[in-house]
Amino acid sequence: MRATARIRATRAGDTTVLPLLAGDGPFDLRRARPHGHQARVCVVGAMSAPLGGDRLRIEATAEPGAHLHITTAAATIALRGPTTAHATYDVHLNVAEHASLHWLPQPLISAARSNLRQSCTIDLAPTARLLLREQIVLGRADEPPGRLTTRLTVNRDGRPLLDQQTSYGPGAPGWDGPAIAAGHRAIGQILIIDPVLDRHPPHARLLGDDPATGQAVLTPLAGPAILITALAPDTLHLDHLMEAAYTLQ
Template sequence: MSRAAVPSPPTPAPASTPASTPASTPTSASTPTERATPTERAVVGVHATARIRAARAGGTTVVPVLSGDGPFDLRRGRAHGDQARVCVLGTMTAPLGGDRLHIEATADHAAHLRITTAAATIALRGPTTAHATYDVHLRVAEHASLHWLPQPLISAARSNLRQSCTIDLAPTARLLLREEIVLGRSGEPPGRLSTRLSVRRDGRPVLEQQTGYGPGAPGWDGPAVLAGHRAVGQILIVDPALDRHPPRARLFGDNPATGQAVLTPLAGPALLITALAPDTMRLRRLLDAAHPIP
């Protein structure tokens, strides 16, 4: 599939409504909408949505909905016990400035689903300085589980990306999420990157977290936020069993030069591991040590 620069339509479409998706698509409440300036209207990016739905059938999980357009090519993997596995392949360079990308995944009642991506996602500048959006919305029903384990997100110099991940969990749902962010490719400064992670369980907030890195984010590289670290990652686990066995806070890595991580129990039945490292290799080592993912 090739990317084509499309001339602007006579009336600019609202930024948060991808042209290729039906109007019924719920968009994340945190998706920022902005009035495009005339120069930003000159080029319209790719609008694409991937949809995944997993359902319980007999003793296993099936994937009745698996569709993606634009850069999203979705592949069924080999099932692992009663867990279905899906891999998102990126078939074009995305996100570039102006792109509007969505992933919507649902694990229905008692379904078990793991989603990975085949390669790192690299935010690049593209033909416009306008921001791109990449919104992920995950829903997990009663007694279901979802593993969201994408490859790293790399913020390349002069890129401008707003990423959000909104997760709605039923009271008995389980979640395993691992995300890694790399600020700049080797030897370059990062672009503008803002992220928002919103996790709700039974409609109540479990974790609400925004980050802003790169040009225009005050203090992002200072001693309170990243202090020169260029790779930051998280593992989030939500599991009702943690109510009975709440973990204790724990530190990993005692040398700030090679990276540090902390495991923190959240206020609900959830834990968050936050890791900071000079580069992606040392970040992975830290995250793997803190919580190996099978």
């Protein structure tokens, strides 16, 4: 299956409107109640996806001065499907001058024997703001994970700000060792990009006293940006760690 969802937010006076909201395949796009100047969209899964061989894509643009918030109605579960070929799930976000975009999907679950390559590519104008949250769960209850490769690429004002790629599951070297998952099943990160951080840069911090119950680290990036990365045995501990780190930034 090949499917693409397209979202475009435009400023109209003191509010943000959605002149483009189009989805097909598993993407059912719903307008949610606005919050202040911010337009909100919820992506509802209309069918099981991604399955092996699927090619899925979401494109979202916040035009100058627009404010857009996107979430998903439920977790995304990567499944094997009728073929062993890998699936792709690509997200492309564009945020223009004085615009903001919140990308806050529910967790991605890598089910046993699945094979997914997920990417998120973001292009930001110099005055744009971004809040991104991603969570990964490696396997459902009492099962191993599938093969998962994720890549996050962020460009600000045409220059690279962040480019990271990680692989998990069968065939991925060292994925369960101390350099990556460290035996944990839940992995998350929050990326905050805001020009105000140039004037008030944060300090690096480590949260969590017991590695067995999870830890999080807040890391300033080379730019007006903060990256929070967390590992935990389950999503409950992960949520607590990420929330604690976010409130400290």
